[in-house]
Amino acid sequence: MNGILNWILWMPIIGMVAVLLVPKAKENVIRFVTLASTTITLILSIVLYMNFDNSTADMQFVVKIPWIESFHINYYLGLDGITMLMTFLNALLFFICTLSSWTVEKNLKAYFALLLMLQSTVFGVFFSLDFFLFYVYWEVMLIPMFFLIGIWGGENREYAAVKFFLYTFFGSIFMLVGIVALYYATGKGPDSFSILAHQGGKFVNETVSIFGNEISFEKLFFWFMFLGFAIKVPVFPFHTWLPHAHVQAPTAVSVILAGVLLKMGTYGFLRIAFPIFPAAAVEYSTLIAVLGLISVIYGAFCAMAQDDVKKLIAYSSVSHMGFVMLGISAMTTQGVSGAVLQMFNHGTSTAMMFLLIGIIYERSHHRWIVKPDGSLGYGGLSTKLPKFTTVFIIGMFASMGLPGLSGFISEALIFLGIYQRFTTITVIAVVGLLLGAAYLLWMFKRMFFGPVNPECEEYEDMNAREIFYMIPLCICVIVFGIFPSPLLNVMKASVGQLVDLLAKF
Amino acid sequence: MIQQLLGFLSYYIPEVMLVVLMTSLLVAEASVKDEHGNRDKIYAYALGFLGLTLIPLFQNSGKAPVHVFFNAVTIDQFSTLVKIIMVIGTMGSILLSRTSKDIYTNLKSEFVILAVGVLIGGMLLASANNMLTMYLGIEILSILSYVMATLKRDESTSAEAGLKYILYGGLTAGIALFGMSHIYGALGSIQFVDVVDKVGSLQGIQLYIVMASFVLFFAGLGYKISAFPFHMWSPDVYQGAPIPVTTFFSIVPKLAGIAALIRVSMVFFTNNTILMNSWVGLILVVAAMTMTVGNVTAIGQNSVKRMLAFSSIGHVGLMILGVAVLNEAGIRAIIFYGIVYMFMTFCAFYITSYLNDQYGTDNYDVFRGLIYKNPLMALIMVGTLLSLAGIPPFSGFVAKFNIFNIVIEKKYYGIAIVAAINSVISLYYYVRLAKVIIFGKADSNEEVVGFTRFNQTVILALFVPVVLLGIFWDKVFTLAGSAAIFIK
Numbered sequence: 001m002n003g004i005l006n007w008i009l010w011m012p013i014i015g016m017v018a019v020l021l022v023p024k025a026k027e028n029v030i031r032f033v034t035l036a037s038t039t040i041t042l043i044l045s046i047v048l049y050m051n052f053d054n055s056t057a058d059m060q061f062v063v064k065i066p067w068i069e070s071f072h073i074n075y076y077l078g079l080d081g082i083t084m085l086m087t088f089l090n091a092l093l094f095f096i097c098t099l100s101s102w103t104v105e106k107n108l109k110a111y112f113a114l115l116l117m118l119q120s121t122v123f124g125v126f127f128s129l130d131f132f133l134f135y136v137y138w139e140v141m142l143i144p145m146f147f148l149i150g151i152w153g154g155e156n157r158e159y160a161a162v163k164f165f166l167y168t169f170f171g172s173i174f175m176l177v178g179i180v181a182l183y184y185a186t187g188k189g190p191d192s193f194s195i196l197a198h199q200g201g202k203f204v205n206e207t208v209s210i211f212g213n214e215i216s217f218e219k220l221f222f223w224f225m226f227l228g229f230a231i232k233v234p235v236f237p238f239h240t241w242l243p244h245a246h247v248q249a250p251t252a253v254s255v256i257l258a259g260v261l262l263k264m265g266t267y268g269f270l271r272i273a274f275p276i277f278p279a280a281a282v283e284y285s286t287l288i289a290v291l292g293l294i295s296v297i298y299g300a301f302c303a304m305a306q307d308d309v310k311k312l313i314a315y316s317s318v319s320h321m322g323f324v325m326l327g328i329s330a331m332t333t334q335g336v337s338g339a340v341l342q343m344f345n346h347g348t349s350t351a352m353m354f355l356l357i358g359i360i361y362e363r364s365h366h367r368w369i370v371k372p373d374g375s376l377g378y379g380g381l382s383t384k385l386p387k388f389t390t391v392f393i394i395g396m397f398a399s400m401g402l403p404g405l406s407g408f409i410s411e412a413l414i415f416l417g418i419y420q421r422f423t424t425i426t427v428i429a430v431v432g433l434l435l436g437a438a439y440l441l442w443m444f445k446r447m448f449f450g451p452v453n454p455e456c457e458e459y460e461d462m463n464a465r466e467i468f469y470m471i472p473l474c475i476c477v478i479v480f481g482i483f484p485s486p487l488l489n490v491m492k493a494s495v496g497q498l499v500d501l502l503a504k505f
Numbered sequence: 506m507i508q509q510l511l512g513f514l515s516y517y518i519p520e521v522m523l524v525v526l527m528t529s530l531l532v533a534e535a536s537v538k539d540e541h542g543n544r545d546k547i548y549a550y551a552l553g554f555l556g557l558t559l560i561p562l563f564q565n566s567g568k569a570p571v572h573v574f575f576n577a578v579t580i581d582q583f584s585t586l587v588k589i590i591m592v593i594g595t596m597g598s599i600l601l602s603r604t605s606k607d608i609y610t611n612l613k614s615e616f617v618i619l620a621v622g623v624l625i626g627g628m629l630l631a632s633a634n635n636m637l638t639m640y641l642g643i644e645i646l647s648i649l650s651y652v653m654a655t656l657k658r659d660e661s662t663s664a665e666a667g668l669k670y671i672l673y674g675g676l677t678a679g680i681a682l683f684g685m686s687h688i689y690g691a692l693g694s695i696q697f698v699d700v701v702d703k704v705g706s707l708q709g710i711q712l713y714i715v716m717a718s719f720v721l722f723f724a725g726l727g728y729k730i731s732a733f734p735f736h737m738w739s740p741d742v743y744q745g746a747p748i749p750v751t752t753f754f755s756i757v758p759k760l761a762g763i764a765a766l767i768r769v770s771m772v773f774f775t776n777n778t779i780l781m782n783s784w785v786g787l788i789l790v791v792a793a794m795t796m797t798v799g800n801v802t803a804i805g806q807n808s809v810k811r812m813l814a815f816s817s818i819g820h821v822g823l824m825i826l827g828v829a830v831l832n833e834a835g836i837r838a839i840i841f842y843g844i845v846y847m848f849m850t851f852c853a854f855y856i857t858s859y860l861n862d863q864y865g866t867d868n869y870d871v872f873r874g875l876i877y878k879n880p881l882m883a884l885i886m887v888g889t890l891l892s893l894a895g896i897p898p899f900s901g902f903v904a905k906f907n908i909f910n911i912v913i914e915k916k917y918y919g920i921a922i923v924a925a926i927n928s929v930i931s932l933y934y935y936v937r938l939a940k941v942i943i944f945g946k947a948d949s950n951e952e953v954v955g956f957t958r959f960n961q962t963v964i965l966a967l968f969v970p971v972v973l974l975g976i977f978w979d980k981v982f983t984l985a986g987s988a989a990i991f992i993k
Contacts, residue, residue: 068979070986136897143891146936150944158944162936169896169932173925176906180913180921210918220918 001051004044005061005077005127008087011041012094012120019113027108031098034112038095041119045091052084054489057497059129059196068132071183072190076130081494082270082340085487086126086263089347092472093259094119097252099469100355103362104152104250111152118144118256125264131179131193134272138172138264145253145261153248160248167231167241175228178221181208182276185217199275201505222280225273232265235288235325236295239318243302246314251358254310258317258354259347266324266343270336274328275498279505282331286422289329293425293432295322300435304442307370309377310361312443313353316399319432320346326429327414331502335417336495341487342410345398348476349407352395355473359388359466363459369446380452385461389448391470398477400440401433405481513573516580518561519588520628526554527621534614544614548603551617555596562589570991576698577638581991583836584632586984587764590843591631594756595624597851597967598749604855604960606862607657607747616656620753622649627761636685636695636722639765643681643725646758647674653753654746666745673728673738681725687718697772701992705776716783719773726769729762732825733794736818740802743814748858748867751810755817755854756847763821763843767828767836771990775831788829793923796822800930809857810867812934813850816893819931820846823908823924830911833989838907840985845892845904845974851967852889856882859956872938874947879956883942885968890935892971895928900974907982 015037022029053060059078067075079087097115104111121144124137142165150161183192185206191197206217231238246254274281281288299319306312320342327339360378361367368377382389394405401407411433419426462470480487514521530551537543562585570581599617602608608616623646630642651674655667689695691714692703707715724735731739743751770788774781799818806812820842827839859882860875861867876883892899895906905928912921974981 068982070979070982136902139897139902143896147943150940158940161944162933162940165936166929166933170929173928174922176909177913177918177921177925180906180909181918183910184914208916208918 002061002063004048004051005063005079008041008044008048008091009077009120009123009127011044012037012116012123016113016116016120019109019116022109024109030109030112031102034116035095035098037116038091038098038119042091042095045088048079049084049088049490052079052081052490054081055493057081057493062129067130071132071193072188073132073193074130075133076194077127078129078196079127081491082267083126084490085340085344086260086267087123089263089344090119090122090126090260092476093255093347093351096351096355096469096472097255099465100255100358101250101252102465104252106152111148114144114148115252115256118148122256122260122264126267129195131182131195134195135172135176135179138175139169141261141264142168145257148253149245149249152250152253155248156244157248160244163241164245167238171228171231171238174224178224178228181217181221181224195272195276200501201276201278203277204279204505216280218277218280219283222273222277222284225268225277229265229268229273230291232268233262233321233325234265234295234318235291235322236298236318239295239299242318243311243314246317247308247311251354251361254314254354254358255351258314258350262317262321263343263347266321266328266339269325269328270340270498275501278502282502282505285329285331289326289418289422289425292322292325292329293429295319295325296429296432297322297435300432300439304435304439307372308367309369309443309447310354310357310367312369312439313350313357316353316436316439317346317350319436320350320399322432323411323414323429326418326425327410330414330417330421331499332417332420333495333499334413335421336499337488337491338410338413338415338417340491340495341484342407342414344487345406345410345477345480348473348480349395349398349405352391352470352473352477353399355470356388356392356395359462360459364455369443376446376450376453378447378453378456379450380448381456381459382448384452384456384459387462387467391462391467391474392444392448394474394477396440396444398481400437404478406477406484407481409481409484510574516565516571516573517578519558519565519592520625522554522558522561523621523625523628526551526558527618527625530614530618530621534618539613544609547614548599548617551614551621552596552599555592555599555621559589559592562592567987570989572634572698572991576696577635578629578632579634579697579991580632581989583767583840583988583990584628584764586840586988587631587760587843588628590840590847591624591627591757591760594760594847595620595753597847598753598756600963601752601851601855601858602747602749604862605747605749605858608749612656616653616747616749619649619653619656620757623653623753623757627757630761631764633765633768634697636688636697639769640678640682640685640725642761642765643678643729646729646761647678650674650754650758653750654742656750657745657747660745662741662745663747664745666742669738670742673735677724677728677735680721681723684718684721684724688715688722691715691718697768698993701772701776704773704780707777707780712777712779715773716780719769719784720787722769723766726762726766727791730759730766730821730825731795731818732791732821733798733818736795736798739818740811740814743817744808744811748810748854748861751814752850752854752858755814755850759817759821760843760847763824763828763839766825767839768990770828770831772992781831785829785831788825789917789920792822792825792829793920794822795819795825796924796927797930800927800934804930804934806934807869808867809869809872809938810854810861812938813853813857816931816934817850819927820893822927823905826908826912826920826924829917829920830915832911833986834911834914836988836990837982837986838904838911840988841907841978841982842904844981844985845900845971848967848970848974849889849892849901852885852964852971853893855964855967856886856889859960869938869941872942873945875942875945877947881961882956882964885964887939887942888968889971890939892975894932894935896932898972898975900971900978903975903978903982 626645657663803815
């Protein structure tokens with residue numbers, strides 16, 4: 001079993017090479033090769049889940065091979081409970097995205113090759129236990145994203161792609177400074193690039209001097225790391241790249257972006273920023289909670305103001321990721337578990353929303369709830385497209401946090417967790433839930449109820465392929481809403497370890 | 506005496522070979538009929554000969570360091586590695602000039618002869634062990650460079666470039682000489698072997714004299730590497746000169762200048778704390794300004810050649826951080842950076858040169874939609890640009906990572922942040938070009954013609970190190986780490 005992480009990590013690359021070898025004209029072969037690759041990855045990740053040991057917080061399936069010996073850099077992979085969920089999510093969403101991208105017309109071969117490359121780099125970020133390797137994957141991920149948004153995106157795609165690239169790079173270059181500083185702070189030893197070796201608050205008493213001022217090492221580099229991850233999440237006020245990237249990106253890329261890429265940011269907090277700088281994390285947790293709160297409320301208000309349905313969902317992502325930030329800033333078992341669960345559940349429910357918008361966009365070629373001239377873009381879809389409406393209702397209510405669907409459990413856990421630390425913030429954050437219900441229901445009313453818009457008369461309902469790839473997500477959303485323990489058990493030990501560590505500071 | 510000199514010469518075989526090559530090229534150029542086939546023979550001869558000089562160089566590598574010619578020249582691992590890079594750099598530029606219209610079609614073999622001459626100067630500069638040799642190196646390098654800058658004889662921009670170069674060069678060389686004379690006055694010696702001891706015992710006013718005169722001395726070297734505030738000439742010269750010359754300029758003279766700068770820094774500043782601190786402060790400011798000025802100015806450029814010229818100023822800013830730390834790790838980082846930067850420059854200029862010859866301009870527009878016209882060219886160009894910006898898995902990232910390493914090891918966090926912000930700025934203009942290449946719509950969809958199998962092989966061969974050194978860099982890095990400077 002030990003090499004399974006290697007297989008999961010490199011399977012997409014094998015698929016990518018295979019895609020590149022297929023002649024351009026054989027489009028169906030390209031599609032099926034990609035599908036085969038993502039299917040194998042999905043199966044492997046299920047096998048991984050079967051073999052995962054819930055009882056320990058240690059890294060499992062560890063692979064460690066020396067890479068750059070002069071710097072003690074290793075090709076070092078491992079998996080714990082939090083990563084396990086993200087791995088499954090990543091494998092699942094890419095499988096679904098392959099199916100949803102079936103109709104891509106422009107330069108299919110390059111599209112699928114880049115998509116597979118993206119999948120591998122995302123796995124790389126989640127598996128890496130070596131800082132250098134982590135950084136390499138974190139950055140390489142930008143390259144396929146840049147091209148995917150820039151080539152297959154909407155009208156304003158170039159601007160969105162460049163903005164995304166620059167914004168993320170800005171955050172990560174500061175992270176690089178932090179990584180190198182950690183390397184020297186631990187004395188260039190054999191473990192100096194190991195993420196795990198730095199954990200546990202080893203830098204509490206160290207100081208650095210900048211222009212003659214003594215500053216705490218821990219606080220300074222906590223903020224460096226914070227910048228890198230907060231831009232990725234994105235936390236207010238670093239969220240401005242997100243609406244552009246989401247709106248311009250093609251459907252599958254939006255799904256991936258909201259589904260897994262944003263989670264890399266919160267994953268960074270859980271794996272790197274908090275365990276390595278626990279004292280600073282505890283000290284600034286109020287500030288992080290406030291930023292999370294602003295994201296929740298501000299994101300919700302922004303979503304409410306949108307006329308473009310994709311932009312609405314993009315802002316709702318800001319709002320939902322704010323809940324994740326609230327959960328991790330609680331630093332209690334319920335809060336962090338809720339946050340990790342929310343990372344997974346937001347991945348599935350937002351993926352549904354983006355996929356559904358993609359489906360309706362293929363029919364209408366616009367995304368307006370209200371067109372710029374004031375007339376409704378859709379209307380009465382519920383009578384014309386019953387299947388579509390059913391799936392949409394499931395996705396929307398999951399996203400809203402209706403009891404019985406997945407979003408509810410994670411949000412409830414987050415509130416349970418955070419109430420123990422920040423009562424006022426909890427009370428205000430609940431308003432965010434209310435706002436979430438408001439903008440989603442209002443959108444639903446304008447799109448699905450009322451008289452049938454003449455433009456919508458001709459729309460076809462979801463076809464078999466579309467229903468097929470929505471089913472796994474519907475199952476996830478419903479089953480984990482009623483029965484979340486498979487997810488909670490997996491992460492329990494890892495979350496417990498993190499919370500115990502933070503409790504010491 | 507004769508035997509002693511012959512003994513010295515045994516360390517000096519590469520330089521002697523180059524002198525032989527240059528002379529024989531001159532004779533061949535004058536005596537061989539200028540026909541197409543013959544020109545290729547001359548090119549092949551020059552390339553082969555340059556390749557041969559690598560053999561004694563690699564033999565010198567790893568040997569115990571010595572001072573030869575009565576302490577005038579030093580042969581140590583550092584200078585040997587720099588020379589190897591410079592020889593490869595020259596070979597690459599000559600190879601590049603083979604496809605350039607400006608050089609190959611419009612001229613005879615002048616470029617090859619001059620390049621070899623500059624290389625000789627660069628080698629002298631890299632292993633100069635007293636101020637006189639160093640000045641000699643600078644002058645050989647410069648005077649031949651002036652001629653190279655004007656190789657596009659019919660164009661006024663080329664003439665302007667040459668004139669600007671010569672005026673700036675003459676001025677700074679004079680200032681440098683002035684500084685050297687003061688150092689000689691204060692220390693009583695021009696030999697680095699003696700200087701390194703005498704610096705340690707300097708007191709009071711002498712310190713200030715040496716420091717002030719060193720700043721003047723720095724003008725000479727700073728101009729060669731186009732460090733702020735001596736960088737003004739380089740964009741005009743880079744733009745005016747034919748592209749192979751530009752490529753050559755951004756590799757060989759620059760590397761030689763940085764090599765000399767490291768050597769004098771190690772000689773003058775490792776033995777005296779007061780001098781060292783003020784020098785480090787100065788060089789950090791120079792590095793920060795060089796980076797920022799280079800990168801910020803590059804944003805607004807519309808000519809790719811000019812953009813690359815400004816960006817090379819930015820890269821020099823990073824490289825001289827390796828000088829500021831004054832230790833082995835800094836030297837290692839610079840050598841590695843030099844190797845990587847050389848390959849990136851080749852790739853970027855090779856493609857720019859090709860398109861420039863094809864369309865007669867090197868504007869961004871020429872690159873528009875290149876991905877549809879010639880995918881290989883476009884992908885390599887984009888890869889190179891990302892590498893220049895320091896995005897993994899390309900080697901430019903590793904080079905930048907090493908610079909961050911040495912700076913943070915010394916705890917210069919301020920300059921690390923400046924370098925980080927500069928990385929973002931540089932990414933902006935590199936991505937701007939990448940955007941034009943990949944996302945742009947070309948005016949016409951006709952393929953770029955004439956990018957032959959030969960060209961494709963060359964560009965691929967040049968691009969392979971750009972990728973490989975970003976993933977498997979341990980070996981090369983260890984080799985760079987062996988580059989020790991021998992002072993005494």
